[in-house]
Structure formats: C-alpha cells, structure tokens
Amino acid sequence: MTLTSISVITQRLIQATGVCLLAVVLFAFSNGNQLKRYELSGFAQGTTYQVIYYAPDSLVSLKQTDSLLRKLDLSVSLYEPSSLINQFNRSADGLVVDEHFRVLITKSMQIYKDTEGLVDPTVKPLVDAWGFGVVKPSQEPSAAQITALLQNVGMKHIKLNSNYLYKDRPGVQLDLNGLAQGYSVDLLAGLLERHHISNYLIELGGELRIKGSKPGGEPFAIGIEGVNDDAASAEPMRKVIKPGNGAVTTSGNYRKHHQSGGKEISHIIDPLTGYPVQNELISVTVYAKDAITADGYDNGLLAMGLNRALGFLAGRKDIGAYMVYRDRNGAVRDTVTPAFKGYQK
Amino acid sequence: MERRAFLKHSSLLAGGLLVNQRTFAADAGPLKVAIIGCGDRGKGIMYVMNDLPALFKVTAICDVLDFRLKAAQNISKAGPVKTYTDYRRVLDDKDVDAVIISVPLNMHYPIASAVIKSGRHLYLEKTMTYNASQAMDLVKLMAGRSKQVVQVGHQYRYSPLYYKVKEYINKGYLGKVTQVDCRWDRNGSWRRAVPEPGLERQINWRMYKEYSGGLVAELLSHQMDFINWAFDTHPTQFQAAGGIDLYKDGRETYDNVQVVVRYGDEGMVGNFGATCGNARDGYLFKIKGTKGTVSLLTDQGMFYAEKDLLKERGLVDGVTGATKITWDKEGGVPILPERTKDGTWYALKDFYEKVATNSLPDSNIYTGAKTAICVHLANQALYNSQPTYWKQEYSNIKA
Numbered sequence: 001m002t003l004t005s006i007s008v009i010t011q012r013l014i015q016a017t018g019v020c021l022l023a024v025v026l027f028a029f030s031n032g033n034q035l036k037r038y039e040l041s042g043f044a045q046g047t048t049y050q051v052i053y054y055a056p057d058s059l060v061s062l063k064q065t066d067s068l069l070r071k072l073d074l075s076v077s078l079y080e081p082s083s084l085i086n087q088f089n090r091s092a093d094g095l096v097v098d099e100h101f102r103v104l105i106t107k108s109m110q111i112y113k114d115t116e117g118l119v120d121p122t123v124k125p126l127v128d129a130w131g132f133g134v135v136k137p138s139q140e141p142s143a144a145q146i147t148a149l150l151q152n153v154g155m156k157h158i159k160l161n162s163n164y165l166y167k168d169r170p171g172v173q174l175d176l177n178g179l180a181q182g183y184s185v186d187l188l189a190g191l192l193e194r195h196h197i198s199n200y201l202i203e204l205g206g207e208l209r210i211k212g213s214k215p216g217g218e219p220f221a222i223g224i225e226g227v228n229d230d231a232a233s234a235e236p237m238r239k240v241i242k243p244g245n246g247a248v249t250t251s252g253n254y255r256k257h258h259q260s261g262g263k264e265i266s267h268i269i270d271p272l273t274g275y276p277v278q279n280e281l282i283s284v285t286v287y288a289k290d291a292i293t294a295d296g297y298d299n300g301l302l303a304m305g306l307n308r309a310l311g312f313l314a315g316r317k318d319i320g321a322y323m324v325y326r327d328r329n330g331a332v333r334d335t336v337t338p339a340f341k342g343y344q345k
Numbered sequence: 346m347e348r349r350a351f352l353k354h355s356s357l358l359a360g361g362l363l364v365n366q367r368t369f370a371a372d373a374g375p376l377k378v379a380i381i382g383c384g385d386r387g388k389g390i391m392y393v394m395n396d397l398p399a400l401f402k403v404t405a406i407c408d409v410l411d412f413r414l415k416a417a418q419n420i421s422k423a424g425p426v427k428t429y430t431d432y433r434r435v436l437d438d439k440d441v442d443a444v445i446i447s448v449p450l451n452m453h454y455p456i457a458s459a460v461i462k463s464g465r466h467l468y469l470e471k472t473m474t475y476n477a478s479q480a481m482d483l484v485k486l487m488a489g490r491s492k493q494v495v496q497v498g499h500q501y502r503y504s505p506l507y508y509k510v511k512e513y514i515n516k517g518y519l520g521k522v523t524q525v526d527c528r529w530d531r532n533g534s535w536r537r538a539v540p541e542p543g544l545e546r547q548i549n550w551r552m553y554k555e556y557s558g559g560l561v562a563e564l565l566s567h568q569m570d571f572i573n574w575a576f577d578t579h580p581t582q583f584q585a586a587g588g589i590d591l592y593k594d595g596r597e598t599y600d601n602v603q604v605v606v607r608y609g610d611e612g613m614v615g616n617f618g619a620t621c622g623n624a625r626d627g628y629l630f631k632i633k634g635t636k637g638t639v640s641l642l643t644d645q646g647m648f649y650a651e652k653d654l655l656k657e658r659g660l661v662d663g664v665t666g667a668t669k670i671t672w673d674k675e676g677g678v679p680i681l682p683e684r685t686k687d688g689t690w691y692a693l694k695d696f697y698e699k700v701a702t703n704s705l706p707d708s709n710i711y712t713g714a715k716t717a718i719c720v721h722l723a724n725q726a727l728y729n730s731q732p733t734y735w736k737q738e739y740s741n742i743k744a
Contacts, residue, residue: 050663052663201662201663203663206664206665210663220662221661222662222664223661223663223664223665224665225664225665240661249665250665285665
C-alpha cells in the first residue's frame with residue numbers, strides 16, 4: 001500500500017466515522033513497516049485452501065503451508081492409503097497415534113459427550129455404506145446391514161491411553177473428516193501466529209478463521225454461501241457477516257447429497273439410528289473461538305434439527321449458529337443464536 | 346414426476362389414417378415415441394430416453410440411411426423396435442403417440458407439418474425451421490390444435506441453471522443489461538466421417554446451404570433463443586461478417602462467423618460468434634448488466650457482482666459453505682452449487698409433463714418461430730453482406 005492510499009483511506013475514515021488518525025497510522029506502520037497483502041492458495045484435505053495475510057514481508061510461504069497440511073494428511077486423511085487413520089481402521093485392536101491424531105480424537109470424545117452421541121467419528125462404516133465414503137457401494141444398505149454396522153459404532157469402542165488408541169472390535173473405524181478441515185485451519189493460524197502475523201484470513205473447504213482486520217481497520221467480511229436450490233432464494237450470497245476474531249464453519253444438506261430411489265439422501269448420517277438425517281435444516285454456520293470447535297459442532301447441530309439445536313445453543317456463549325431451514329410451508333427461513341458474532345439483520 | 350398415462354383420444358377416424366389431437370389422462374404408462382432422424386442427435390435423445398423408461402418408450406425409428414438404423418437399433422434398451430426409411434410410414438403407425446424430429450434443417454418443416462397433421466405430439470429439434478416463412482406457416486398450422494404439444498429442442502435452457510439465470514434477469518439482479526457476448530468455437534472442420542463418397546451431402550449436410558443454416562443455425566441459435574426467451578424480446582437489426590476462412594473443402598456454409606444484433610426494445614447489443622479455427626473459448630455466454638455479469642457454460646454458471654454492488658453489500662474476503670465453493674477476488678459466486686445434467690434430460694422430462702398436463706412448453710412453437718426467424722435474418726445478413734431488419738409481421742407470432 002502506498003502512503004497516498006493510506007492517507008486517502010485515513011481521510012475517508014475520518015470523514016465517515018471520525019476514527020482517530022493515530023490508530024490508523026499505528027496500524028499501517030507497526031514495526032515501522034508498511035503492511036502488504038499476501039495470498040497463498042493450495043490443495044489439501046481433498047479441497048482447496050487460501051491464506052490471506054497482511055505483513056511487512058512474505059513471512060510465510062506456500063511451501064510451509066503445504067508441508068504442514070501434508071503432515072496432517074499423512075495422519076488423518078482417509079484419501080491417503082498409508083495414513084495413520086487408514087492403518088488404524090485396518091488394524092485389529094489399534095495403534096500408536098501421533099499428536100494431530102491425538103488432538104482430534106480427544107476433541108471428538110468431548111464433542112461426542114456434549115452432543116449425546118450425535119457427533120461420532122466411529123460412524124465411518126455407515127457413511128461408507130450410504131455412499132459418502134472414499135469407495136462408493138452400488139446400492140443402498142439394507143436394514144439388516146445397518147443393524148450389523150451399528151455394532152461397530154459408538155465411542156465406547158475406542159480408548160486413548162497415552163499415545164495408544166485402542167479399539168475393542170476390529171470392525172471399528174474412524175472418520176475424522178468432520179473436524180479435520182477446521183483443525184487444518186487452526187494449524188495454519190498457528191503457523192502465521194508463530195511468524196507474528198496478526199491480521200489474516202484462512203479458508204479451507206469453506207471453513208474459515210480470522211484474526212485482526214484489513215489495513216485501515218476494515219473488518220474481514222465473510223459471505224455465507226447462498227442456498228440456491230430454491231426459486232425464492234436466488235440471491236447469489238445469502239448473508240455477509242463480519243465476525244472479527246474467531247472461526248466460522250458451515251455444514252449443509254444442500255450440497256453433498258445424492259439421489260437414491262428418487263429421494264435425496266443427506267450426507268449426515270445419524271450415528272444412533274444408522275440412517276441419513278432428515279429434518280428442516282438446510283445449513284448451519286457456526287461461530288466459535290477456533291475452527292476445530294466450530295467444525296466439530298456444525299454437523300451435530302445439523303443432525304439435531306432446528307428446535308433441539310436452538311435449545312442446545314441457548315445458554316452457550318462459546319458457540320453461536322446461523323441456521324437456514326425450510327418451514328412447514330416449504331419456504332426458506334433463517335435464524336441466529338446470540339453467540340453468533342458479526343451478524344446484522 | 347408422478348407416473349401418468351397416455352391415452353389416445355377417442356376421435357380415431359374410421360380407417361385409422363388420422364389420429365386427431367391426442368390427450369393424456371392421469372394413469373400410468375410411458376409415451377410411445379418414434380425417432381425420425383437417427384444421426385448423432387437422434388441417437389443422443391435415445392440414450393437419454395433409456396434413462397427415463399417410465400416416461401418414454403421408443404417404438405419406432407426412421408432414417409434414410411440403413412447403417413444409422415442399425416446403430417440406433419442397438420441403443421434401444423427395450424428390445425428391437427420397428428424401423429422405417431420413409432417418415433410418412435411412421436405416421437401410419439398406430440403405436441406412435443409422439444414424434445422426435447432430428448433430421449437436417451431443410452426437412453424440419455415438411456416432416457413437422459406432416460406430424461402435426463397426423464395429430465401426434467412433436468419434439469422438433471432446433472432450429473425450428475429453415476426460414477422465416479416456414480416458421481410462420483408452422484405457427485399457423487398449430488392454430489386451434491390446443492391438445493397437441495409441440496416443443497422445440499432448445500434444450501440447454503431447460504436446465505435449472507438457465508431458469509435461474511432468467512430469474513436473475515427478471516428480478517433485476519443484473520441491473521440494466523446492455524451487452525450479451527456469445528461464442529461457440531472449435532478447432533476442427535466440423536465434419537463427420539463419410540463411409541462412402543456418395544453420402545457426403547447426406548452426412549455432412551451442415552456444410553451445404555441447401556440443407557443447413559450453418560454455424561448460426563446449428564450452434565448460436567441456442568444462445569439467441571435464450572436471450573429472446575429470458576428477456577421476452579427479439580433483435581430488431583442484424584449485421585454480420587464471415588467467410589470460409591479455413592476449410593476450403595467444398596463447403597458452402599461459413600466456418601468463421603460473427604453476428605452483431607441490436608435489441609431495439611431492450612436497448613441491448615448481442616454479439617454471437619463461432620469459428621472452426623480456435624477452441625480456447627469453446628462455449629462462452631456472458632450477459633452483462635450494470636449490477637453484475639452472468640457467465641455461463643452449458644452446465645454451470647457464475648455471477649460476478651459489479652464493484653458498486655459489492656461495496657453496497659460489503660466486500661467479501663472469504664466464503665463459508667458446506668463444501669468448497671469458489672473464492673473469487675472479483676466477487677464471483679456459483680449460480681447453482683452443482684453442475685446440472687445435460688439439458689436434454691430436463692427438456693424431455695418437461696416434454697412428457699407438458700403432454701401429460703396438456704400445456705404449452707416453455708420452448709414452444711412461438712418462441713421457436715421467433716428464434717428461427719432470427720437465424721434466418723442473421724444468415725441473410727451474413728451471406729448477403731448487408732443488414733437485415735425485424736419485420737412487424739413477425740411480431741404477430743404470439744401464443
């Protein structure tokens with residue numbers, strides 16, 4: 001950014017909001033340097049990611065972010081045949097896990113308890129059976145198959161003892177995709193923080209984490225993807241929010257689903273019943289302090305349905321949600337809970 | 346869609362030569378279909394119908410070339426179907442409720458007229474007719490035949506994506522549209538292989554003016570038709586340039602064309618171009634308004650908001666969604682979350698629905714006529730090197 005443009009922005013800000021000149025100048029000249037915009041784009045977790053940060057110099061490179069995410073892939077990616085998680089899934093009774101795996105499984109256990117089993121990484125055999133795994137079956141599972149698969153589902157089947165993750169049945173398998181993307185975003189944030197970068201926006205697979213602001217103190221703005229399968233909601237972007245520091249993730253029923261027997265099947269499988277979730281929620285966008293938390297809860301809230309999700313979030317200050325749902329008449333509506341930051345009607 | 350049946354109206358004339366105006370009743374059963382013209386398009390439609398067995402049953406196929414009939418016979422999932430080499434015999438077949446016409450353009454009018462007179466429902470490939478007068482005549486022929494359904498094969502606009510874009514336009518999301526840019530380019534001769542030299546004109550009919558309207562009729566008509574339909578308008582003035590600039594192989598239709606039209610009522614300019622000498626753009630379709638641009642492929646599309654609109658709604662630095670969608674510095678967002686199916690699938694499903702409910706298709710004889718007239722006027726401008734103009738009499742074509 002040039003000095004001229006800083007002074008133009010400053011003038012505009014003073015005109016528009018009366019913001020003190022000093023704050024702006026301090027922002028632009030912290031560390032005695034001008035902040036420049038850097039943008040990195042890459043592939044990880046079977047999706048794309050972008051990092052935008054403002055710094056005096058290119059402190060973090062694509063090589064660093066790629067290498068960081070690659071390590072995580074080797075730990076918990078189901079798409080990586082030799083990953084630790086695939087080794088665990090093939091094992092008879094478990095194995096020694098690494099730090100990433102340990103963090104994710106510990107968080108999963110906590111969210112499992114908190115959501116009374118609605119968020120459960122052992123749901124993998126059911127996800128596969130319903131055609132949302134890496135390998136797609138040719139037909140829908142029968143009731144008998146589901147009952148059999150449910151025998152291997154439930155966190156009671158696994159136990160973490162120091163670094164050894166046990167399972168009590170060979171058929172128990174894990175899928176940590178529900179929070180791995182959020183965790184990836186947190187890892188990238190950690191990398192930036194270690195380089196003393198304090199103004200950034202990170203996105204991976206539609207999961208975001210933000211800190212600080214753009215030059216001039218302008219907050220980062222996030223678009224919540226529109227739900228365009230409905231003729232009444234043709235707006236290209238459903239909502240724009242400015243949440244400030246924190247993480248925002250979205251889980252939706254509108255994108256990842258497939259047709260079976262002419263019926264739409266949701267990719268969210270209820271680990272308690274073994275069947276795809278069917279309720280009025282179209283998408284849930286969650287705000288939390290970090291992305292592992294936001295990502296960890298979004299599927300669970302979607303599985304709860306509107307009323308239970310509203311009840312679950314009513315007393316909570318750490319997690320907020322913006323939910324889009326279909327009302328009884330089929331119209332698309334939305335609602336927001338108190339802890340969801342940056343939302344304006 | 347609910348399964349519905351297909352019943353022949355009771356007004357069968359003695360002798361069974363004419364089956365007048367068929368209706369459809371609420372019960373089960375697929376529509377019995379004859380395919381007249383088993384080239385690439387006819388076969389393509391048969392493949393799609395194989396995926397819709399509850400709606401369509403191909404009972405007869407017709408082509409003047411034996412090898413095409415053999416190839417088409419192999420596509421039929423429901424076992425061998427009757428074959429004909431003369432379309433008039435197809436119309437004597439009582440086991441035919443609806444006809445698909447996918448023959449060279451010059452034969453659209455005579456065959457379509459015969460099908461309509463026989464009382465059958467008709468799915469007529471685009472462009473509807475070879476010229477403007479045939480388009481007007483076909484409209485006249487359909488007058489009073491309210492129980493017959495005629496759908497014109499501008500199939501791309503049947504996908505949910507194109508309906509959504511029409512909605513964007515009608516709701517003003519694009520603001521005031523001033524320019525439309527369309528291309529349909531390839532890097533190749535646009536020829537089909539000819540098994541023996543004597544069949545050149547029959548197989549490569551697109552190369553010869555006697556049978557075809559060239560690139561404008563075969564490709565650009567889709568985009569012209571969409572603009573006509575979405576804006577409920579038509580060009581008032583046509584200018585064009587082109588030539589046989591690459592393939593001097595005896596062809597008569599141009600391999601490099603550009604048509605510029607003026608939409609006088611809407612205050613828009615349309616640019617429609619096609620070349621056989623560059624494939625970079627391929628299919629390009631951009632609609633440019635004061636608030637934003639829609640950029641379309643056949644099965645996916647993006648909306649780019651203009652800078653002012655972005656400011657109004659706040660600049661977006663990132664997007665949160667159920668899975669990854671674009672993060673576009675220019676503010677681009679997908680119009681639909683997923684790619685659509687091939688337009689023919691939607692168009693045929695809707696054809697069945699319109700027959701079942703006895704209602705007017707969205708790509709109907711009136712919109713089809715309007716587009717056929719546009720193609721005719723564009724080609725006149727192209728081949729005579731002088732501007733052409735919409736005539737008042739064309740505006741009388743209305744439902």
